[in-house]
Amino acid sequence: MSEAVTTRYQVCELCETGCGLAVDVQGERLVGVRGNEQDVFSRGFICPKGLALPELEHDPDRLKSPVRRDASGAFQRISWDEALSTTAERLKSIQRRFGRDSVAVYMGTPVVHKYGALLMRGALLGALKTKNSTSAGSQDTSTRFAASYFLYGSAFSTPIPDLDRTEYFLCIGANPLVSNGSLLTAPNMRARLRALRERGAKLIVVDPRRTETAELASEHVAVLPGGDAALLLGMIQVLIERGQTDTAWIERHTRGFEALARHLRSFTPERAAQLSGVSADTIRRLALEFAQASSSVAYARVGVCNNAFGTLASYAVDVLNIVAGRLGAAGGALFAKPAIDLPRLARMVGADGYARWHSRVRRLPETAGDIPASTLAEEMETAGEGQVRALVTFAGNPVLSTPNGGRLARAVSKLEFMVSIDPYINETTRFADVILPPCGALSEEHVDLFFANVAARNVIRWTKPAIARGADERTDWEILLDLSYRLGGGPAGMAPVDWVARQARKMGFQFTPASIADLAIRMGPYGDRFLPGHKGLNGAKVRASEHGVDLGPLEPGIEHRIFHKHGRIELSPPALLAAITELSSTSERARTDELLLIGRRDIRSNNSWMHNVTKLVAGRDRCVLLVHPSDAARIGIADGESATLQSRVHRGEVRVQITDEMRPGVVSLPHGWGHAEIAAWQRVAGAHPGVSANDWTDDQHVESVVGQSILNGVPVTLSRTGTFASPSA
Ligand SMILES: Nc1nc2c(c(=O)[nH]1)N[C@H]1C(S)=C(S)[C@@H](COP(=O)(O)OP(=O)(O)OC[C@H]3O[C@@H](n4cnc5c(=O)[nH]c(N)nc54)[C@H](O)[C@@H]3O)O[C@H]1N2
Numbered sequence: 001m002s003e004a005v006t007t008r009y010q011v012c013e014l015c016e017t018g019c020g021l022a023v024d025v026q027g028e029r030l031v032g033v034r035g036n037e038q039d040v041f042s043r044g045f046i047c048p049k050g051l052a053l054p055e056l057e058h059d060p061d062r063l064k065s066p067v068r069r070d071a072s073g074a075f076q077r078i079s080w081d082e083a084l085s086t087t088a089e090r091l092k093s094i095q096r097r098f099g100r101d102s103v104a105v106y107m108g109t110p111v112v113h114k115y116g117a118l119l120m121r122g123a124l125l126g127a128l129k130t131k132n133s134t135s136a137g138s139q140d141t142s143t144r145f146a147a148s149y150f151l152y153g154s155a156f157s158t159p160i161p162d163l164d165r166t167e168y169f170l171c172i173g174a175n176p177l178v179s180n181g182s183l184l185t186a187p188n189m190r191a192r193l194r195a196l197r198e199r200g201a202k203l204i205v206v207d208p209r210r211t212e213t214a215e216l217a218s219e220h221v222a223v224l225p226g227g228d229a230a231l232l233l234g235m236i237q238v239l240i241e242r243g244q245t246d247t248a249w250i251e252r253h254t255r256g257f258e259a260l261a262r263h264l265r266s267f268t269p270e271r272a273a274q275l276s277g278v279s280a281d282t283i284r285r286l287a288l289e290f291a292q293a294s295s296s297v298a299y300a301r302v303g304v305c306n307n308a309f310g311t312l313a314s315y316a317v318d319v320l321n322i323v324a325g326r327l328g329a330a331g332g333a334l335f336a337k338p339a340i341d342l343p344r345l346a347r348m349v350g351a352d353g354y355a356r357w358h359s360r361v362r363r364l365p366e367t368a369g370d371i372p373a374s375t376l377a378e379e380m381e382t383a384g385e386g387q388v389r390a391l392v393t394f395a396g397n398p399v400l401s402t403p404n405g406g407r408l409a410r411a412v413s414k415l416e417f418m419v420s421i422d423p424y425i426n427e428t429t430r431f432a433d434v435i436l437p438p439c440g441a442l443s444e445e446h447v448d449l450f451f452a453n454v455a456a457r458n459v460i461r462w463t464k465p466a467i468a469r470g471a472d473e474r475t476d477w478e479i480l481l482d483l484s485y486r487l488g489g490g491p492a493g494m495a496p497v498d499w500v501a502r503q504a505r506k507m508g509f510q511f512t513p514a515s516i517a518d519l520a521i522r523m524g525p526y527g528d529r530f531l532p533g534h535k536g537l538n539g540a541k542v543r544a545s546e547h548g549v550d551l552g553p554l555e556p557g558i559e560h561r562i563f564h565k566h567g568r569i570e571l572s573p574p575a576l577l578a579a580i581t582e583l584s585s586t587s588e589r590a591r592t593d594e595l596l597l598i599g600r601r602d603i604r605s606n607n608s609w610m611h612n613v614t615k616l617v618a619g620r621d622r623c624v625l626l627v628h629p630s631d632a633a634r635i636g637i638a639d640g641e642s643a644t645l646q647s648r649v650h651r652g653e654v655r656v657q658i659t660d661e662m663r664p665g666v667v668s669l670p671h672g673w674g675h676a677e678i679a680a681w682q683r684v685a686g687a688h689p690g691v692s693a694n695d696w697t698d699d700q701h702v703e704s705v706v707g708q709s710i711l712n713g714v715p716v717t718l719s720r721t722g723t724f725a726s727p728s729a
């Protein structure tokens with residue numbers, strides 16, 4: 001007789017949306033995943049990636065135990081104890097000989113999705129104490145972090161659009177219909193954006209490509225890649241000049257407005273038009289519409305964060321909201337009030353800051369604890385004190401996700417030692433000496449942490465593991481903690497606390513993410529503060545609510561997210577006034593045969609790592625270069641042909657798809673492909689290899705405030721294969 005199917009409730013951690021899942025289990029085997037209709041946050045929504053979770057969990061190519069690379073390059077199974085002790089000894093030995101900075105750390109996106117990993121990442125960093133620590137965040141969010149740090153005094157003060165109430169949504173460099181929303185955790189974007197249009201509100205999409213989101217919009221503005229800062233500053237200047245700013249609000253809540261206004265004088269709509277590729281009339285009209293709508297909000301994401309003026313543009317988005325009186329207002333940009341107060345937690349553990357240290361070779365600044373990922377290869381290749389000799393990657397694939405990935409692969413292959421915490425042998429981890437694979441995400445608890453700070457509704461969920469893990473499987477945080485102890489550290493990453501934790505551990509007490517989360521909830525804005533009989537929240541109460549605890553809609557107000565000692569929003573931070581000056585002296589792009597390369601995401605894909613699931617890669621090839629018909633005609637290439645794409649750092653073949661979705665002069669290639677090298681270890685991905693966009697992006701071309709990689713707006717030339725494109729000056 002077959003066992004009965006039971007349903008358990010979990011949260012999907014594959015993307016920022018965090019949909020509630022109903023997980024059907026037979027015995028301990030996962031048999032199906034559905035959206036959980038009772039989930040207080042997502043109310044049953046689920047996307048194709050969530051539905052593919054069983055295939056992902058059961059993927060036969062996932063590593064189930066630690067492995068070591070032997071002399072022939074093959075991976076051999078080893079025990080946890082051997083893997084962890086080898087790793088700790090090698091890392092310690094390298095740091096003893098070459099100093100702390102000789103070990104670099106790269107952490108990828110999944111770290112931010114998992115509360116245990118996020119709370120324990122500090123343990124590893126505290127044990128290693130290297131300044132060469134970087135993450136995927138330095139590829140997509142450092143600019144946003146810096147803008148918030150300057151404006152509000154915390155990198156983690158992140159306003160989000162009040163989508164469900166706004167009358168005017170200016171969506172810039174984001175494609176929420178495909179990404180499901182980023183720094184905007186709101187399930188079911190399609191329904192939300194449709195509802196927005198149906199109630200008569202306007203949706204304006206600013207993007208060099210007519211995206212899936214733009215198809216739903218009232219208006220699509222095809223900006224030039226990298227042109228957003230100029231466009232936004234031009235709009236702000238129009239509002240100042242026309243007296244359309246909210247003077248009373250500005251006076252009460254901000255400082256530095258006069259200095260900003262002086263700096264913006266030269267940003268007339270005509271000047272902004274030259275730099276943004278959007279006409280002066282459109283800039284004027286958008287600005288006035290924005291100010292005159294009964295409510296409005298501007299929001300920007302990856303297309304803006306990782307372009308040439310990413311910090312300035314991220315700051316300008318908020319300044320536009322601020323001068324129009326939209327920050328902290330219903331239908332404008334609101335701050336969440338999560339049960340675990342992320343900005344305060346980040347300050348406590350030292351994760352918040354800017355330029356507290358710099359990279360060795362190029363002197364690029366740290367932002368929120370990360371130096372830019374684009375420094376990795378040069379730090380490995382450049383001899384001298386502090387040269388990187390070893391690498392730890394944790395849930396990342398920098399060879400495919402960071403600029404000039406080919407250079408990074410060559411540098412990584414020459415390291416003295418490398419360890420990766422990852423379930424897959426991927427384009428990066430294939431160089432690791434040791435790989436430590438975690439159990440599947442559904443075998444871990446979930447607590448809403450990072451993304452609750454940018455969620456469209458205040459909720460907290462604490463779910464139990466939906467499926468049991470194998471006896472020899474470990475969670476990410478257990479791996480991090482064990483390794484940290486072996487390196488001489490502990491769970492906090494702070495010497496005195498770690499010393500106490502080590503003593504407590506000898507007596508059998510284990511510091512866990514759960515105990516930290518419980519503490520953070522109890523001391524948070526809804527917490528019981530450890531008072532007996534108090535109605536507030538604690539970990540046990542949250543855990544007892546299977547479908548989550550609803551804490552209500554976002555509320556107007558900004559006070560809880562201003563961390564400057566003076567208590568006001570800083571509108572004139574020197575670094576940003578300097579960036580305005582830098583932008584205003586930029587010259588208009590000369591007309592050449594040069595094209596600008598931008599990225600693209602796909603609903604069934606997630607960066608580089610879900611291409612080993614058949615149903616997520618089936619169908620037509622998605623790793624194609626989108627080219628406007630006028631560019632294709634000029635170059636002489638036909639739809640479906642292969643052509644040669646060349647940048648400063650790379651020349652290679654791509655398959656072309658001709659479409660008028662693109663702004664002329666701009667081409668688009670998705671990142672995260674290029675799996676030919678790993679066909680032996682990821683059989684499905686290897687059969688759908690594609691090419692890696694980051695072979696063409698440039699590690700030496702970075703944004704000026706935080707040094708974030710410029711992954712959107714990379715100069716390239718395209719030519720018929722066999723003909724030679726002369727590189728543009
Ligand atoms: N050209 C270009 N490049 C880009 C971008 C772009 O738009 N254009 N986007 C950038 C952005 S936004 C990002 S975030 C980065 C992403 O960069 P990365 O984070 O480096 O890349 P991912 O492909 O997300 O890699 C995730 C890795 O984590 C592993 N993994 C999955 N789940 C778990 C888990 O539970 N535990 C552990 N330990 N490992 C796990 C996967 O196997 C995979 O190897 O790429 C950036 N690169």
Ligand SMILES: Nc1nc2c(c(=O)[nH]1)N[C@H]1C(S)=C(S)[C@@H](COP(=O)(O)OP(=O)(O)OC[C@H]3O[C@@H](n4cnc5c(=O)[nH]c(N)nc54)[C@H](O)[C@@H]3O)O[C@H]1N2
Binds near residue numbers: 226301600601605713
């Ligand atoms: N299905 C799916 N979902 C994902 C991911 C995924 O890979 N697949 N990745 C996840 C991750 S790590 C992140 S960070 C988020 C990203 O979430 P989003 O930012 O919403 O997603 P992108 O598709 O990168 O959107 C960037 C848009 O910017 C446009 N763009 C490029 N350059 C410029 C420019 O200079 N100016 C302007 N205005 N626009 C520009 C691009 O055409 C693109 O449409 O998505 C997350 N969700």
Ligand code: SF4
Binds near residue numbers: 014048
């Ligand atoms: S949108 Fe899809 S991938 Fe993202 S959390 Fe929801 S189900 Fe998971």
Ligand SMILES: [Mo]
Binds near residue numbers: 136140
């Ligand atoms: Mo990202």
